[in-house]
Structure formats: C-alpha cells, structure tokens
Amino acid sequence: xxxxxxxxxxxxxxxxxxGGGTTAPTEEGEPTPAGQATEAPVATGGEEGMPxxxxxxxxxxxxxxFRLVWQWQTDAGEAQEMRMEGEETRDPSAQxxxxxxxxxxxxxxxxxxxxxxxxGSGWMQSQQEPEETFxxxxxxxxxxxxxxxxxxxFVGGETVNGLRTQHYRLxxxxxxxxxxxxxxxxxxHSEVWIADESGLPAFVVRYQxxxxxxxxTAEGQTGTVEWTYDIYDVNAPITITAPExxxxxxxxxxxxxxxxxxxxxxxxxxxxxxxxxxxxxxxFYRQELAAQGWTLSSDxxxxxxxxxxxxxxxxxxxxxxxxxxGTTSVMLSITTx
Numbered sequence: 001x002x003x004x005x006x007x008x009x010x011x012x013x014x015x016x017x018x019g020g021g022t023t024a025p026t027e028e029g030e031p032t033p034a035g036q037a038t039e040a041p042v043a044t045g046g047e048e049g050m051p052x053x054x055x056x057x058x059x060x061x062x063x064x065x066f067r068l069v070w071q072w073q074t075d076a077g078e079a080q081e082m083r084m085e086g087e088e089t090r091d092p093s094a095q096x097x098x099x100x101x102x103x104x105x106x107x108x109x110x111x112x113x114x115x116x117x118x119x120g121s122g123w124m125q126s127q128q129e130p131e132e133t134f135x136x137x138x139x140x141x142x143x144x145x146x147x148x149x150x151x152x153x154f155v156g157g158e159t160v161n162g163l164r165t166q167h168y169r170l171x172x173x174x175x176x177x178x179x180x181x182x183x184x185x186x187x188x189h190s191e192v193w194i195a196d197e198s199g200l201p202a203f204v205v206r207y208q209x210x211x212x213x214x215x216x217t218a219e220g221q222t223g224t225v226e227w228t229y230d231i232y233d234v235n236a237p238i239t240i241t242a243p244e245x246x247x248x249x250x251x252x253x254x255x256x257x258x259x260x261x262x263x264x265x266x267x268x269x270x271x272x273x274x275x276x277x278x279x280x281x282x283x284f285y286r287q288e289l290a291a292q293g294w295t296l297s298s299d300x301x302x303x304x305x306x307x308x309x310x311x312x313x314x315x316x317x318x319x320x321x322x323x324x325x326g327t328t329s330v331m332l333s334i335t336t337x
Contacts (some may be wrong), residue, residue: 050152050168057203063089065233072215074223087238090134094240116243123243124266161232165193165205183214206230254288271331281321282306
C-alpha cells in the first residue's frame with residue numbers, strides 16, 4: 001500500500017505538485033534540519049521566476065544519492081514513516097534502492113544487466129535487458145514540470161546539501177493536493193530548492209510538501225502529512241556493489257558454458273534459458289556434475305523433458321530441461337538437509 005501510494009505521489013510531483021520534512025547532509029557532512037539551510041548570496045535571476053528544469057536534468061550528472069521521507073500522524077495518535085533511499089552511477093551503470101517501512105525493508109541493486117532483489121526473505125538474482133535510464137529517478141524526471149505549473153515566491157539563495165540553490169515557496173491550493181491526499185486537505189505548504197551551481201544543470205535539490213487532512217495510508221483517517229525529497233552527494237565517488245550471499249551457483253554446481261539468457265536465482269533455485277538443444281544441456285550436466293563429485297540417482301526422458309536427480313553429502317539436486325518454440329529452459333533446485 002505504501003509503495004503504491006508513493007508511486008502516485010512521485011507521478012503527481014512529476015506533473016507539478018510536490019514535497020515533506022527531515023535532515024540531509026551538507027557540504028561538510030553535518031545534517032541540516034529541513035527549512036534551516038545555510039544562507040548564501042541571493043541567486044541571480046531568482047526574482048524573475050523559477051529557472052526552467054530540463055526533463056532529463058539528472059542525466060547531466062555522473063552520480064548522485066537521493067532520499068525520500070514520508071511522515072504522517074493521524075488524529076488518533078498513530079505516527080509512521082516511510083523512507084526510500086537510493087544512489088545511481090553513470091559509469092558503470094548501476095542503481096541501488098532501499099524502501100523502509102514499519103512492515104520491513106525492500107531492496108534493489110542493479111549493475112549492468114544483472115539485478116538483485118530482496119523483499120525480506122533473501123536475495124534473488126536475475127538478468128535484465130540493459131536500459132538507458134540514468135537520471136530518470138523512478139520516472140519523476142526530477143519534477144521538470146514544476147517550474148511551469150505552479151505559481152511561486154522567491155525566498156532567497158541558500159546552500160542545501162552542499163549545493164548553491166534558489167529557494168522558492170510554491171502557492172498550491174488544496175484542490176491541487178487532493179489527488180495525492182485522496183481526500184480533503186487544508187494548510188497546504190510546499191517549497192523547492194533548485195540547483196544554481198556553475199557547471200551543473202538546474203535540478204531540484206530539495207522538495208518539501210505537507211498538509212492537514214486526509215491521510216492516504218490510513219484509510220478513513222485524518223491527520224498531518226509531511227513529505228521530503230533530497231538529492232545529495234552529486235558527482236561524488238559512489239561505488240555500488242553486488243550484495244553478499246546473493247544466491248547464484250554453489251561452487252560445486254558448474255555454470256552452463258553455452259549461450260544463456262533469462263538467468264534467475266534465489267535460495268535453492270536456479271533457472272535460465274539457452275538456444276542449445278535439450279540433449280546438449282543434459283550431457284553437460286551429466287559430465288560436469290559427476291566431475292564435481294555428484295552421484296546421478298535417476299535420469300529420465302519424459303516426452304522430451306529430461307529430469308535428472310543427483311546426490312552429494314546429503315544434498316539433493318534436481319535438474320529439469322525442456323524446450324518450447326526453439327528455446328531450452330533449464331531449472332535446478334537444490335535441497336539441503
């Protein structure tokens with residue numbers, strides 16, 4: 001539910017509505033409370049209106065981190081927080097996202113065409129088609145429409161998250177927030193800080209929004225909602241690595257040496273596809289598993305589907321190989337006592 005509502009918020013922000021309240025690192029690495037950014041000289045041209053933000057503004061960076069914090073408290077006294085954090089690098093192409101709620105943590109890591117996902121019960125690894133998505137922060141385009149769809153008041157030049165910015169207060173009506181809040185709201189407030197650094201594109205460094213009224217994550221309840229989005233560590237030396245104990249093949253189960261695609265693995269299960277025929281794949285495992293000390297206990301051909309059963313030191317390995325429309329599918333399941 002939280003994830004679904006968050007995606008609605010992100011989509012709405014991309015169309016011109018936004019923001020919340022937390023802390024973020026400054027240039028010196030110390031937290032700066034939201035709304036208390038370090039003062040800097042007034043940004044040039046700010047009084048003439050917000051600078052235009054390109055839909056692909058973040059694609060002009062080499063790396064960055066972001067934080068999205070959603071906090072709410074109902075009139076009944078329930079207080080909760082959802083936090084989403086992430087980082088992205090251009091070279092190598094890699095992304096890392098974490099979502100934390102009261103119900104647990106979800107995490108995604110993608111490096112090149114390999115993706116790891118963890119919904120709280122262990123890592124799953126899969127192969128994905130390479131995508132040119134750097135800077136498209138979950139499809140938000142860094143709120144490019146915000147500068148043209150909202151009236152604003154220039155507040156001043158400030159340093160936020162180590163970057164010189166222009167600070168604007170947006171004049172949003174309750175009607176504009178209703179789609180996000182999924183109900184009636186009052187006391188709407190919204191502010192934006194836009195990068196004003198030489199050599200960097202104009203992008204949203206911080207965005208805040210809040211209201212009193214309907215709480216979309218607490219059905220039928222009212223209260224206060226605060227939402228904050230931050231971009232920081234811009235062009236910092238960020239390294240994204242594969243998670244430890246992320247599945248993959250055990251050392252004594254050889255990786256297939258022929259052409260493969262659609263690789264997927266999780267604890268106890270591995271699958272992939274290949275253009276090689278069933279017989280070729282079956283012969284590979286007969287030879288290579290035996291060389292790794294596995295003992296073949298059964299080997300059957302069931303109408304074109306080959307089923308092999310192997311044993312080693314109390315472990316059981318099932319290999320299933322079949323073909324459809326010219327593609328051979330392979331699945332290995334491992335049982336450990």
